[in-house]
Amino acid sequence: MENIKFIEKLPASKRELFLKLSLSAVLAIFWVIFLWNFWSKGVYALGFNAAIFWLLLFGLFIFVLRRSGCYLRHDLYWIVPISLIMFSYAIYDNPFLKLVSLLVLPITLGIFYNQAFLSDKKDRLWNFAFILKIITRFFSFLGEIGQTIKLYISLIIPADKTKKRVVLRTIIGLILFLIIAFTVFIPLLSSSDLVFASKVQGIYDWFLKIISLSFVYKLLVFIFLSLLFFSVLTAWSKIFNYQETEVVGQNIDPIVSGIVLGGILGLYLLFLGVQINYLWVGVLPFDFKETENLVKSGFWQLFFLTALNILIYFFTYKKTLPLVQRILTAFTVASLLLLVSAGYRMGLYVTYYGFSYEKFFASYTVVYCTILFIWLISRLFITKRSNIVKFLLVLFLWMYALISVFPVEQFILRTNVALANFKESRIRLFELTMLSPDVLTLVKEYQKNDLLQEQTSYLPRENGELTNKESDWNPWIKRQEEKVANKLWYEKNLLNVIY
DSSP states (O other): OTTOHHHHTSSSOHHHHHHHHHHHHHHHHHHHHHSTTHHHHGGGGOSHHHHHHHHHHHHHHHHHHHHTTOOOGGGHHHHHHHHHHHHGGGTOOOHHHHHHHHHHHHHHHHHHHHHTTBTTTTTOOOOHHHHHHHHHHHTGGGGGHHHHHHHHHHHHSOSSHHHHHHHHHHHHHHHHHHHHIIIIIHHHHHHHOHHHHHHHHHHHHHHHHHTSHHHHHHHHHHHHHHHHHHHHHHHHTSOBOOOOOOOOSSOSOHHHHHHHHHHHHHHHHHHHHHTHHHHTOSSOOSSHHHHHHHHHHHHHHHHHHHHHHHHHHHHHTTSSOHHHHHHHHHHHHHHHHHHHHHHHHHHHHHHHHOOOHHHHHHHHHHHHHHHHHHHHHHHTTOSSOOOHHHHHHHHHHHHHHHHHTSOHHHHHHHHHHHHTTSTTOOOOGGGGGGSOGGGHHHHHHHHHTTOOOOOOTTSOEETTEESOOOOOOHHHHHHHHHHHHTSOGGGOOHHHHHO
């Protein structure tokens, strides 16, 4: 390693550099060996293997954070929930959460790992400068790929010119020998002597298997991941800083902001007043389309207005006169009322029509937004400026981490079976065949106890006959059993093993 000149210019020790390069390559090999079936099986190939991979990769990042001297016990507030999300792959089959986690993990890791290298990170304000810097640093690994390639080449081929020539000549000689031997000499010798042919046939078949198209793909992915892991690790582990350019105080025109906030508040109050007759409905119409329109219109309000209200809050918080801040308080309370109203209708929707993935996570989003709005309202009565963006992201991280280790599908099935007993229920239990093997044992138990029977009086009919008679769970049970049986041992999860 002493001969690698450009390594000596790096601040990190040669041993630590070699360790990071080696571990990045080992993680790439692990992915290629144990996670390759992801291309054919999708998220159902992600079980113990995915959890171990994510936790090993995360461990490497935390190791570098500690070695840099930037790790604090305070960092556990983001390390713990990210670890829970990674560990969830070893618990459930839930395909929706596993797929979403593939997006959530790199994004949250990129945000919180980079901010961990901030000086004074406990008290730094996450403002627009922070957001722009994080986005820039997230993609900064692209600029490290060239140097990473040089580092890996230096590990394979010595920097000393004499040794480099020897290694290159050796590699060229081996490649030429293998090409000539397996294309010319071995076929000719095998055709002239059957005994020789039988002796070398195993070696010949093994070699052809090794240089198969699958092997080439795996080699390319291994090289790509090795470069990616080390480049990301290098880019994200640099000291992080930015300028807090926002001026705290009355730096927004109070007349303009007051008119805007007051006007929007008036519109919200008018909206609530006009719709008061059906915002707080006690029952829902039993026509599915009418019910769906009533509820989902409220949720389009929820998602759009919540984002808009948070942006307005962010732009005006602690930047206007006390009078405008009081208008902001009333504005935020009105926003919360809209949210609670939509949540109430969603509760009625679930009561009559049961949970699905969409309705479960929409309900969970209502809880998230409610907590957020209550916190935003409380901040208006505190003199010290609060870190809004940080709270928003940390709350999301923890709530997503908790839901990732929560038995979502079992909760949906148990709740729907219980609600289906109500006289006015419109729940179709058979629609839950979109669930994964997480509920396989539970479905078998419910079927045995005859708990999956549905009310049919409300179902559509034609000439007195039901137009949709599907209610046989046996094909679904067979498909889920096959999914579990087709998994390799390292692709399974705890529920697959226990049940």
